[in-house]
Amino acid sequence: MMNAEKNIQEFINREKQIQPNPFLSTRIMARIETPQVETVSRWKPVVLTVSLLLAVVLGIGIGKSYRPASDTTTGVSINDSDIEGLAYFNMNGDE
Amino acid sequence: MSDQQIIEEILKGNQTMFRLLVEKYQKMVFVTAIGFVHNKEDAEDLTQEIFVKVWESLSSFKGDSEFSTWLYRIAVNSSINSVQKKQQNHFIELAEEWIQSFFHVESGEKDSQQLLEANETDAAIQKAIDSLPVSQRTAFLLSTYDDLSQKQIADVMQRSEGAVEQLLQRAKTNLQIKLGSRVGK
Numbered sequence: 241m242m243n244a245e246k247n248i249q250e251f252i253n254r255e256k257q258i259q260p261n262p263f264l265s266t267r268i269m270a271r272i273e274t275p276q277v278e279t280v281s282r283w284k285p286v287v288l289t290v291s292l293l294l295a296v297v298l299g300i301g302i303g304k305s306y307r308p309a310s311d312t313t314t315g316v317s318i319n320d321s322d323i324e325g326l327a328y329f330n331m332n333g334d335e
Numbered sequence: 336m337s338d339q340q341i342i343e344e345i346l347k348g349n350q351t352m353f354r355l356l357v358e359k360y361q362k363m364v365f366v367t368a369i370g371f372v373h374n375k376e377d378a379e380d381l382t383q384e385i386f387v388k389v390w391e392s393l394s395s396f397k398g399d400s401e402f403s404t405w406l407y408r409i410a411v412n413s414s415i416n417s418v419q420k421k422q423q424n425h426f427i428e429l430a431e432e433w434i435q436s437f438f439h440v441e442s443g444e445k446d447s448q449q450l451l452e453a454n455e456t457d458a459a460i461q462k463a464i465d466s467l468p469v470s471q472r473t474a475f476l477l478s479t480y481d482d483l484s485q486k487q488i489a490d491v492m493q494r495s496e497g498a499v500e501q502l503l504q505r506a507k508t509n510l511q512i513k514l515g516s517r518v519g520k
Contacts, residue, residue, distance in 0.1 A: 244510070244511055244514045244515055245511070247456055247460060247514070248460055248464075248510060248514070249479075251456075251457055251460045251461070252370075252479050252480060255369050255370065255373065255480070256366055256369075256480060258369060258375050258378075260361060260362065260365040260375070260378070260379055260382065261379055264361055264365070264379055264382060264383070265354060265357045265358050265361055267379075267383060268357050268361070268382070268383050268386045268387070269353070269354050269357065271383055271387060272350075272353065272386070272387060272390050273350070
């Protein structure tokens with residue numbers, strides 16, 4: 241048990257000795273003085289919502305504009321054997 | 336110049352005064368952060384995030400408590416949130432750990448077996464600390480990393496001193512149970 245405590249304490253002491261980058265305060269101040277990232281993130285959800293809404297409206301519009309193809313086209317029923325009777329190829333003097 | 340005077344100056348529009356607060360407290364915030372994330376780069380990112388939050392909410396600081404207590408609260412809450420986010424990316428973290436341990440073993444600077452054992456012990460301790468319930472972990476880290484007294488921890492966590500004492504006791508018992516069989520030999 242004592243060894244476990246000792247190991248934990250050593251681990252904590254080692255982590256406590258880690259020093260931050262000496263320019264960390266400069267980095268923090270630079271981040272604070274340039275808050276443009278926040279402006280972008282504020283607009284992001286708005287843009288996303290509007291885009292989503294637009295996509296839904298567009299989808300409904302396209303869906304509503306759909307007209308099924310009408311059955312008014314006339315179909316022609318052709319009986320090939322009627323047009324080209326075998327007798328046609330069999331033309332000899334008998335006919 | 337006291338913290339309260341610096342804050343008043345900042346709120347009047349003297350933005351550069353914030354640097355004084357950053358320079359005074361960055362080490363303290365960094366140590367708190369490293370206790371939660373155990374990594375220098377992550378702790379630096381977290382320290383930055385914490386100071387940005389402090390900057391954004393400085394006007395809400397009423398001065399009812401010490402500025403350092405208020406700062407500790409922000410640091411602890413941000414660290415807990417960061418750890419929770421990190422847990423969501425656990426798979427990537429595992430891959431990184433594997434690569435790191437692979438290269439450490441291959442470095443050959445120290446006896447590889449000895450290094451591997453040391454890494455395993457550290458990893459076990461880290462895992463045991465991270466697996467403590469949030470309130471126990473917070474009390475334990477504030478006590479060991481930041482060397483805060485039970486009274487100070489009670490102020491930061493907004494609990495009674497008795498409750499903090501119990502949390503610390505349970506944290507130590509849990510760590511001994513979790514690590515007793517692994518590193519207690």
